[in-house]
Amino acid sequence: QVRLVESGGGLVQPGGSLRLSCAASGSFFDIIAMRWYRQAPGKQRELVAGISSGDSTIYTDAVKGRFTLSEDNAKNTVHLQMNSLKPEDTAVYYCNAIFQARARGSVLDAWGQGTLVTVSS
8 A cells, every 4th residue: 555665875984974765655645654763784673763744753862963854745755864874873774654544544554675874984
């Protein structure tokens, strides 16, 4: 019902910046919330940042002050601006969306395939 496509990952030097994007498409009534997770090799997937329909945002302490979430007017695309990147930010970043389906108003979720962010000199 919903497809999430991430983009913007790549290789960047420490202290540099990247902007990740997550676009939602398909059949849905409303996006309730969108979140970014990341997973480094050998580590558990962790929540990085999230935004709700009310524009309330949350950030994990590791990225607070460096990463910023934003969304477009249609609320079907979310951007993660990542500044002052550190090697420990290296991970595959996944977009997750909580959405309300048009049929019966069911609340469902969807995941993107992930985009790799590598922070290295």
